[in-house]
Amino acid sequence: MVILLRGFFIFFLLNTLGLQAQDKFTLSGTVSDNQSNETLIGVNIILPDQQTGTVSNEYGFYSITLPAGTYVVQVSYLGFKTLSETIVLNDNLSKNFKLEEAAESLDEVLLTENIEKLNIKNPQMSVNTLSIKTIKNMPVVLGEVDVIKSITLLPGVTNAGEGSSGFNVRGGAADQNLILLDEATIFNSSHLFGFFSVFNPDAIKDIKLYKGGIPSKYGGRVASVLDIYQKEGNSKSFHMNGGIGLISSRLLAEGPITKDKGSFLIGGRSSYAHLFLPLFDLDNVAYFYDLNTKLSYNINENNNIYLSGYFGRDVFKIADSFENSFGNSVLNFRWNHLFSDKIFSNLSFIYSDYYYGLQLGFVGFDWISGIKNINLKYDFKHYISNSFKLEYGLNSMYYKFNPGDISPIDSDSGINPFKLTDKYALENAVYIDAEHKLSDNLSVSYGARLSVFHRLGQDELNSYENNSPLTFNESIGIYEKAEPNGTTTYTRSDIIESFANLEPRLAIAYQLNDNSSVKGSYNRMSQYLHLLSNTSSPTPLDVWTPSGKYIKPQLLDQVAIGYFKTFKNNAYSLEVESFYKTIQNRIDYIDGADLIANNAIEQVILNGEGRAYGLEVLFKKNEGKFTGWLAYTLSKSEQRTPGRTAIETGINNGEWYNTPHDKTHDISLTGSYELSKKWSFSSNLIFQTGQPTTFPNGQYQYNDIIIPNYEARNSSRLPSYHRLDVAVNYNPNPESTKNFKGEWVFGIYNVYNRKNAASISFSENRNTGNNEATRLAIFGIVPSFSYNFKF
Numbered sequence: 001m002v003i004l005l006r007g008f009f010i011f012f013l014l015n016t017l018g019l020q021a022q023d024k025f026t027l028s029g030t031v032s033d034n035q036s037n038e039t040l041i042g043v044n045i046i047l048p049d050q051q052t053g054t055v056s057n058e059y060g061f062y063s064i065t066l067p068a069g070t071y072v073v074q075v076s077y078l079g080f081k082t083l084s085e086t087i088v089l090n091d092n093l094s095k096n097f098k099l100e101e102a103a104e105s106l107d108e109v110l111l112t113e114n115i116e117k118l119n120i121k122n123p124q125m126s127v128n129t130l131s132i133k134t135i136k137n138m139p140v141v142l143g144e145v146d147v148i149k150s151i152t153l154l155p156g157v158t159n160a161g162e163g164s165s166g167f168n169v170r171g172g173a174a175d176q177n178l179i180l181l182d183e184a185t186i187f188n189s190s191h192l193f194g195f196f197s198v199f200n201p202d203a204i205k206d207i208k209l210y211k212g213g214i215p216s217k218y219g220g221r222v223a224s225v226l227d228i229y230q231k232e233g234n235s236k237s238f239h240m241n242g243g244i245g246l247i248s249s250r251l252l253a254e255g256p257i258t259k260d261k262g263s264f265l266i267g268g269r270s271s272y273a274h275l276f277l278p279l280f281d282l283d284n285v286a287y288f289y290d291l292n293t294k295l296s297y298n299i300n301e302n303n304n305i306y307l308s309g310y311f312g313r314d315v316f317k318i319a320d321s322f323e324n325s326f327g328n329s330v331l332n333f334r335w336n337h338l339f340s341d342k343i344f345s346n347l348s349f350i351y352s353d354y355y356y357g358l359q360l361g362f363v364g365f366d367w368i369s370g371i372k373n374i375n376l377k378y379d380f381k382h383y384i385s386n387s388f389k390l391e392y393g394l395n396s397m398y399y400k401f402n403p404g405d406i407s408p409i410d411s412d413s414g415i416n417p418f419k420l421t422d423k424y425a426l427e428n429a430v431y432i433d434a435e436h437k438l439s440d441n442l443s444v445s446y447g448a449r450l451s452v453f454h455r456l457g458q459d460e461l462n463s464y465e466n467n468s469p470l471t472f473n474e475s476i477g478i479y480e481k482a483e484p485n486g487t488t489t490y491t492r493s494d495i496i497e498s499f500a501n502l503e504p505r506l507a508i509a510y511q512l513n514d515n516s517s518v519k520g521s522y523n524r525m526s527q528y529l530h531l532l533s534n535t536s537s538p539t540p541l542d543v544w545t546p547s548g549k550y551i552k553p554q555l556l557d558q559v560a561i562g563y564f565k566t567f568k569n570n571a572y573s574l575e576v577e578s579f580y581k582t583i584q585n586r587i588d589y590i591d592g593a594d595l596i597a598n599n600a601i602e603q604v605i606l607n608g609e610g611r612a613y614g615l616e617v618l619f620k621k622n623e624g625k626f627t628g629w630l631a632y633t634l635s636k637s638e639q640r641t642p643g644r645t646a647i648e649t650g651i652n653n654g655e656w657y658n659t660p661h662d663k664t665h666d667i668s669l670t671g672s673y674e675l676s677k678k679w680s681f682s683s684n685l686i687f688q689t690g691q692p693t694t695f696p697n698g699q700y701q702y703n704d705i706i707i708p709n710y711e712a713r714n715s716s717r718l719p720s721y722h723r724l725d726v727a728v729n730y731n732p733n734p735e736s737t738k739n740f741k742g743e744w745v746f747g748i749y750n751v752y753n754r755k756n757a758a759s760i761s762f763s764e765n766r767n768t769g770n771n772e773a774t775r776l777a778i779f780g781i782v783p784s785f786s787y788n789f790k791f
Contacts (some may be wrong), residue, residue, distance in 0.1 A: 171637025
């Protein structure tokens with residue numbers, strides 16, 4: 001590692017000195033939407049004659065260094081008209097490009113040959129992006145556009161079934177995904193227990209999912225990163241848009257604070273199906289609401305500031321006996337500063353809060369839990385030359401975990417107040433990434449992240465004999481809780497346990513010809529937070545806990561190789577990737593583990609290991625009236641927890657078993673067809689291998705009690721999952737020049753009324769006395785409609 005770092009800095013010095021000796025100048029600036037001044041992410045800035053170019057960053061900034069001369073610059077972005085302009089470069093030049101939205105439909109915009117060459121050469125792999133316009137055209141359940149449901153149509157991405165929250169990437173668990181909204185961590189991405197996601201599509205600007213080859217600037221999770229940015233707002237004129245659906249509606253307003261300098265955005269959503277429940281004599285409530293906000297202001301050419309936020313809540317109530325509320329609150333203040341035409345920086349101060357509340361009226365108590373996170377991060381992008389770019393930065397995160405706080409509803413409830421011990425932690429990291437073009441055909445991206453995690457002091461921590469919170473009863477072959485032999489009290493500044501991990505990252509791309517390339521990547525990542533859940537899909541009641549004295553951080557090693565090809569001037573594209581990954585210290589639960597209101601969670605968990613491997617294929621048609629893709633994933637996801645000693649059985653006798661998110665086959669066919677400017681159609685066809693589950697394989701009687709005996713963990717499966725969805729978009733006045741525009745969206749979810757099994761339970765039939773299996777299905781066929789408008 002020392003030799004590698006020394007070589008890197010020698011190269012860096014020679015490269016920099018070489019640049020200073022040459023007569024070169026820098027072209028830099030931002031790319032934005034001509035109608036709103038909204039900056040655009042991932043825009044291609046191409047110089048066709050020089051066969052070179054660059055891409056705008058997360059804030060629309062670009063920089064490219066060239067010898068003095070006259071150049072033709074092409075600026076191209078999906079959904080916008082390609083801009084071509086001749087510039088004379090005889091000094092450093094700041095040039096802001098403004099793109100005009102294309103009159104054609106989104107997926108009909110042609111990309112030039114040079115742009116596809118640039119994408120083929122890029123070493124970044126295992127990344128998927130979806131336009132929010134594409135997502136809005138997809139058929140969805142109950143007519144509510146859903147970002148999370150849409151990304152499950154991509155290869156390597158699944159979920160735990162209908163009505164489940166979260167998503168699984170390359171065989172990973174839902175808690176192993178880092179979900180960011182304007183850089184702020186979202187700890188629960190679902191509304192109504194997974195039926196909808198927390199992301200308002202009207203407020204979203206850019207969506208990017210990293211499944212592998214993850215850049216060093218990201219850390220803290222071991223499966224994927226879902227990076228979402230909100231719109232900045234229109235700084236030219238005031239506009240509103242929204243939609244009215246069967247069970248929810250949304251409205252978004254944006255406009256200038258100071259014209260061409262500052263803008264605001266505020267958007268809200270709410271469901272209202274519960275308002276109709278009294279008509280059926282039901283005293284129940286189930287609804288959600290959320291609010292997206294953003295303020296942005298351009299101080300001068302070198303400084304921009306942003307203040308963005310999100311607030312969301314879910315409420316579920318059954319008469320006066322049960323009430324549940326949960327949700328996220330995030331706030332982020334960001335400062336973009338341009339040190340020079342080659343060094344761009346972003347300083348962010350972020351607050352994130354996940355709250356969970358439960359009131360049980362029939363028992364008489366309130367339950368509150370949650371996690372709070374404060375994050376300070378400073379990122380830099382250094383455009384050293386056209387063939388060498390650096391990204392580096394640091395961040396520091398402070399956590400407070402509230403595992404649970406129980407209080408009586410009133411003095412007559414008979415419940416004594418009880419507070420689980422709060423936990424605290426501090427996570428620091430520094431990183432550096434280099435993107436290096438070694439030759440016309442070979443490009444690499446390499447870097448590392450150094451993360452350090454401190455489990456801070458808490459009021460009380462159990463201690464155990466031999467530091468073992470679990471004992472193994474050899475006579476009956478089961479694990480049992482160990483009795484604490486004492487407790488230790490710490491001050492908040494004490495460090496109970498520390499972990500440090502170096503996380504190297506590497507990606508390489510070799511261009512075979514103008515239209516194809518092969519790529520490979522390796523990354524190691526650390527995850528210091530664990531979600532305590534014994535369900536296949538996270539629920540609001542699940543509790544996050546930090547690594548510490550008895551819980552080690554998860555460590556991922558992943559390699560991936562891929563082949564990428566475009567056909568007929570990028571009209572078609574093919575991506576084939578294979579991956580293999582291992583995970584150390586994946587926690588597992590002993591049989592009969594109780595996770596709710598457990599103040600000593602270390603007594604019911606063991607550290608195990610996981611592995612996943614697979615093949616992903618994505619074939620896309622990018623142009624024409626008919627567009628879409630076929631995604632196929634063949635994969636395996638397993639977990640193993642062997643005994644700590646030779647006499648211990650571990651979990652499942654120490655054998656590998658399927659994780660709850662193992663799906664052998666996953667096929668998604670997504671397409672859209674534009675019949676005319678008034679009518680367009682879209683559909684999804686989905687097939688997945690059934691979810692692993694554990695069934696009883698026998699029973700025995702003890703003292704007149706029937707006790708079931710269960711097979712090995714997850715050795716059976718639910719029936720295969722499949723469904724077909726269709727949607728129709730109707731724009732009654734596509735040629736209208738009026739400010740107000742509207743469209744209708746009609747959809748059918750699960751066209752052929754497939755009763756997909758969410759679970760299968762076993763019980764005794766009271767009439768016959770025989771055992772029987774009962775299948776639970778969440779949805780059958782679901783028609784929907786919504787009306788979308790803007791003005």
